[in-house]
Amino acid sequence: MYEIVEKNKLAPEIFHFEVKAPEIAAKAQAGHFLILRAVEKAERIPLTIADYDREQGTIDIVVQEVGYSSQQICDFEEGEAFLDVVAPLGNPIETEDYDRVICVAGGLGAAPLYPKVKSLVDHGAEVTTILGAQRAEKLIWEDRFADLSEDLYIATDDGSRGTEGFVTNVLEELLSEDNDYDAVIAIGPMIMMQAVSDLTAEYDLKTIVSLNTLMVDGTGMCGGCRVTVGEETKFACVDGPAFDGHEVDFEEQRRRKKFYEEHEEEIEEHHVGGEGCRVQAK
Amino acid sequence: MLEVKAVVSKQSRTEMEELDPRVRVNNFAEVAQGYTPEQAVKEAKRCLQCADPKCMEGCPVQIDIPDFIELIAEEKFDAAAEKIKEKNNLPAICGRVCPQEDQCELKCVLESTGEPIAIGRLERFAANYGEDEVTKPVQDKGKVAVVGAGPAGLTAAADLAKMGYKVTVFESFHEAGGVLKYGIPEFRLPKEVVQEEIDQIKKLGVEIQLNKVVGKIKSVDELMEQEGYQAVFVGTGAGLPKFLGLEGENLNGVYSANEFLTRVNLMKAYKFPEYKTPVYVGNKVAVIGGGNVAMDAARTALRLGAEESMIVYRRSREQMPAREEEIEHAEEEGIQFQLLRNPTKILGNEDGFVTGLECIKMELGEPDDSGRRRPIAIEGSEFEMDADMVIMAIGQNPNPILLDDSPEIETTDWGTIKTDEVGQTTKEGVFAGGDIVTGAATVIEAMGAGKDAAEAIDEYIQSKDDN
Numbered sequence: 001m002y003e004i005v006e007k008n009k010l011a012p013e014i015f016h017f018e019v020k021a022p023e024i025a026a027k028a029q030a031g032h033f034l035i036l037r038a039v040e041k042a043e044r045i046p047l048t049i050a051d052y053d054r055e056q057g058t059i060d061i062v063v064q065e066v067g068y069s070s071q072q073i074c075d076f077e078e079g080e081a082f083l084d085v086v087a088p089l090g091n092p093i094e095t096e097d098y099d100r101v102i103c104v105a106g107g108l109g110a111a112p113l114y115p116k117v118k119s120l121v122d123h124g125a126e127v128t129t130i131l132g133a134q135r136a137e138k139l140i141w142e143d144r145f146a147d148l149s150e151d152l153y154i155a156t157d158d159g160s161r162g163t164e165g166f167v168t169n170v171l172e173e174l175l176s177e178d179n180d181y182d183a184v185i186a187i188g189p190m191i192m193m194q195a196v197s198d199l200t201a202e203y204d205l206k207t208i209v210s211l212n213t214l215m216v217d218g219t220g221m222c223g224g225c226r227v228t229v230g231e232e233t234k235f236a237c238v239d240g241p242a243f244d245g246h247e248v249d250f251e252e253q254r255r256r257k258k259f260y261e262e263h264e265e266e267i268e269e270h271h272v273g274g275e276g277c278r279v280q281a282k
Numbered sequence: 283m284l285e286v287k288a289v290v291s292k293q294s295r296t297e298m299e300e301l302d303p304r305v306r307v308n309n310f311a312e313v314a315q316g317y318t319p320e321q322a323v324k325e326a327k328r329c330l331q332c333a334d335p336k337c338m339e340g341c342p343v344q345i346d347i348p349d350f351i352e353l354i355a356e357e358k359f360d361a362a363a364e365k366i367k368e369k370n371n372l373p374a375i376c377g378r379v380c381p382q383e384d385q386c387e388l389k390c391v392l393e394s395t396g397e398p399i400a401i402g403r404l405e406r407f408a409a410n411y412g413e414d415e416v417t418k419p420v421q422d423k424g425k426v427a428v429v430g431a432g433p434a435g436l437t438a439a440a441d442l443a444k445m446g447y448k449v450t451v452f453e454s455f456h457e458a459g460g461v462l463k464y465g466i467p468e469f470r471l472p473k474e475v476v477q478e479e480i481d482q483i484k485k486l487g488v489e490i491q492l493n494k495v496v497g498k499i500k501s502v503d504e505l506m507e508q509e510g511y512q513a514v515f516v517g518t519g520a521g522l523p524k525f526l527g528l529e530g531e532n533l534n535g536v537y538s539a540n541e542f543l544t545r546v547n548l549m550k551a552y553k554f555p556e557y558k559t560p561v562y563v564g565n566k567v568a569v570i571g572g573g574n575v576a577m578d579a580a581r582t583a584l585r586l587g588a589e590e591s592m593i594v595y596r597r598s599r600e601q602m603p604a605r606e607e608e609i610e611h612a613e614e615e616g617i618q619f620q621l622l623r624n625p626t627k628i629l630g631n632e633d634g635f636v637t638g639l640e641c642i643k644m645e646l647g648e649p650d651d652s653g654r655r656r657p658i659a660i661e662g663s664e665f666e667m668d669a670d671m672v673i674m675a676i677g678q679n680p681n682p683i684l685l686d687d688s689p690e691i692e693t694t695d696w697g698t699i700k701t702d703e704v705g706q707t708t709k710e711g712v713f714a715g716g717d718i719v720t721g722a723a724t725v726i727e728a729m730g731a732g733k734d735a736a737e738a739i740d741e742y743i744q745s746k747d748d749n
């Protein structure tokens with residue numbers, strides 16, 4: 001069992017958990033993810049290791065409620081424990097060979113982006129960060145990024161904070177003035193990573209995206225996380241989850257995400273009626 | 283005495299009850315019902331008790347077959363179970379899924395009559411008996427790590443524990459069992475049966491650590507150098523799905539058999555939405571392949587409500603690698619067989635879902651390396667067929683995660699681990715067996731390899747201790 005030592009609400013529907021997992025904390029690196037099964041009947045849910053503390057023996061996850069399973073995780077409280085956590089999975093991200101990088105996050109993407117920024121800065125890179133969200137209250141970890149970044153830009157869809165509009169607007173402005181960067185790292189909704197990749201392609205600027213495909217095992221055994229990268233089929237869990245944004249077939253990924261839409265509705269229906277199912281599931 | 287037995291043996295093989303195909307396609311209940319005590323005794327009495335029992339040559343774990351059968355004939359069911367467990371730690375599993383017709387039963391002297399003793403069914407019967415009390419052996423001979431809790435790893439672990447080693451098994455999934463849990467469906471091998479046998483192994487003092495991917499959370503070197511394991515057994519299996527590289531293979535509705543079966547068996551998607559893992563099932567399902575995995579996938583799809591479920595196989599029925607019994611069960615349940623057909627393209631709609639399959643007709647040519655006649659495409663014979671779900675069951679590759687992290691363990695061109703005949707790899711103290719060495723094979727061969735390796739590990743550790 002993996003005990004929750006701390007829980008914070010970061011924004012509406014977004015929660016941060018610090019979980020006791022000394023063996024995982026000892027091995028975690030920026031870019032790794034974990035798979036969590038909250039209770040016996042739950043799905044296996046992939047989540048990025050957003051931070052870790054080797055001395056305390058803890059790892060951090062940030063979870064957004066988007067459907068039943070993520071809500072189920074977010075219903076857990078301090079002192080309770082998740083049933084299964086397997087990690088570290090995926091490949092750590094290379095952060096050593098960069099001098100100047102732009103890091104872009106959309107919404108929840110800020111959480112998985114954070115360990116990458118931290119690692120880049122640890123390795124001496126100068127990082128410019130662009131954080132985007134629908135509205136001000138949905139921004140997460142702004143202070144953490146402010147501490148690490150050379151420059152921090154904020155964009156919200158409704159203009160409630162920072163520039164009004166998408167992160168790509170800010171990125172475009174930055175690049176049109178100065179495109180002497182080594183790379184862009186973008187994490188967020190598929191559509192946002194696609195927009196960033198399309199933009200940076202014009203500047204011939206290396207772009208790394210991190211894909212949140214559907215997954216089951218996370219060790220290369222099912223192929224459910226297939227993604228076409230540069231005409232080749234890759235498995236996001238073992239070949240990624242980070243890939244060259246200019247090579248990823250985003251359209252295919254967007255279609256694949258819709259695979260279980262009907263089932264998602266069915267789960268919601270199954271749990272409407274308040275039979276205390278969710279409590280029971282624990 | 284002999285005469286009497288010879289007369290008895292002329293009786294034909296005792297049949298086993300099976301669920302009616304029309305009923306069973308609607309549920310996941312076990313198809314083969316097993317012998318009743320009367321049936322088992324009757325079948326056991328047919329055995330000739332050969333002085334030189336050929337049947338044993340066909341059993342990779344060397345079960346004392348005539349002895350346990352005689353005990354059943356004498357109605358000493360507990361003792362029969364004990365006898366089997368001397369050699370086989372997973373009898374209820376082997377009795378169900380061993381390809382007996384190619385193993386022990388093939389070698390039985392009565393095979394030539396077409397009525398070999400039903401050794402597998404008798405083993406399954408006996409496995410239900412026997413005391414649950416397992417005495418934990420004294421474990422003072424040293425520490426061994428086992429990677430992978432499939433049949434190979436579990437067998438090695440149990441044998442080493444019985445020899446007096448402290449054994450820890452590391453398993454990447456949240457449950458032990460390997461293919462027995464995530465691959466072979468409930469209706470052929472109830473998961474409860476698998477778990478009971480695993481629990482027996484735990485009672486021997488074997489510790490199973492779940493959610494531990496060796497090569498990620500720890501390396502083989504760390505296990506040996508930092509955690510003090512004197513030897514490591516690698517039984518990580520052949521779990522990587524193969525795809526054909528066809529156009530349309532990433533459409534929604536195309537699964538690897540591994541994903542489809544893992545969702546249904548390990549994650550229990552057949553009980554969705556009580557269990558939260560979803561599985562997509564089409565109305566018209568095409569399963570590509572002709573092995574046990576393909577049969578399992580096709581029969582599972584039918585049980586999940588597919589209107590039609592078919593096997594698309596590039597050779598003919600005789601060449602199918604699946605067990606005869608599985609093919610028959612599939613036929614009885616109404617699985618359709620599209621033989622001598624090979625897919626060339628998967629067709630889809632603009633939303634990215636599968637709508638059909640383009641196939642080419644095949645004919646059989648000369649035998650290839652495997653001795654089976656090679657399928658050759660008939661030029662220009664492409665045709666389309668409707669399907670809204672496609673399952674790829676064309677084989678699995680070895681699991682590489684552990685190996686990527688341990689370059690000293692050499693592999694073959696196929697990605698399997700190189701070992702000598704007892705399982706020693708190219709890295710000192712590291713042994714391997716099962717599908718990771720042979721490529722996808724059988725439960726009993728994996729167990730046999732685990733058994734051989736356990737002995738080799740004992741010898742290795744003892745010889746080191748002597749120095």
Ligand SMILES: Cc1cc2nc3c(=O)[nH]c(=O)nc-3n(C[C@H](O)[C@H](O)[C@H](O)COP(=O)(O)OP(=O)(O)OC[C@H]3O[C@@H](n4cnc5c(N)ncnc54)[C@H](O)[C@@H]3O)c2cc1C
Pocket residue numbers: 033045046047048049061062063064065066067068069070071108111112211212213214215241257258264
């Ligand atoms: C490597 C990796 C790292 C991830 N890291 C995080 C993380 O740190 N924090 C976090 O909150 N989530 C993360 N995710 C996404 C997370 O796994 C999904 O949000 C979760 O599986 C959704 O499950 P659900 O049952 O709650 O939603 P569902 O009911 O399955 O889906 C609800 C809605 O979310 C969409 N959706 C489904 N799966 C995903 C997905 N994988 N990504 C995005 N949208 C999805 C669906 O299309 C649907 O519209 C990560 C995914 C991967 C593969």
Ligand SMILES: Cc1cc2nc3c(=O)[nH]c(=O)nc-3n(C[C@H](O)[C@H](O)[C@H](O)COP(=O)(O)OP(=O)(O)OC[C@H]3O[C@@H](n4cnc5c(N)ncnc54)[C@H](O)[C@@H]3O)c2cc1C
Pocket residue numbers: 379380381429430431432433434435452453454455458459460461462465466467494495496497517518519520521543574575578681683684715716717718722723724725726728
């Ligand atoms: C659908 C299906 C049906 C089959 N039907 C039959 C049948 O009827 N009869 C028969 O005899 N055979 C059958 N087989 C084949 C048989 O199941 C296999 O040959 C056998 O399970 C191989 O055993 P194994 O122990 O080598 O590997 P597996 O059973 O594959 O077990 C390997 C285990 O190692 C774990 N693992 C992998 N990598 C790591 C790592 N790095 N760290 C920790 N753990 C790891 C895996 O999660 C898994 O649990 C079938 C196979 C399938 C897929």
Ligand code: SF4
Pocket residue numbers: 340341342343344345347370376377380381382385386387401402405726
């Ligand atoms: S384990 Fe398999 S091969 Fe050995 S006796 Fe039993 S059924 Fe036959």
Ligand code: SF4
Pocket residue numbers: 328329330331332335336337338347348389390391392399401
């Ligand atoms: S070969 Fe057949 S008849 Fe002879 S002992 Fe074995 S099972 Fe019995």
Ligand code: FES
Pocket residue numbers: 214215216217218219220221222223224225226235236237238
């Ligand atoms: S999640 Fe199963 S192969 Fe990647």
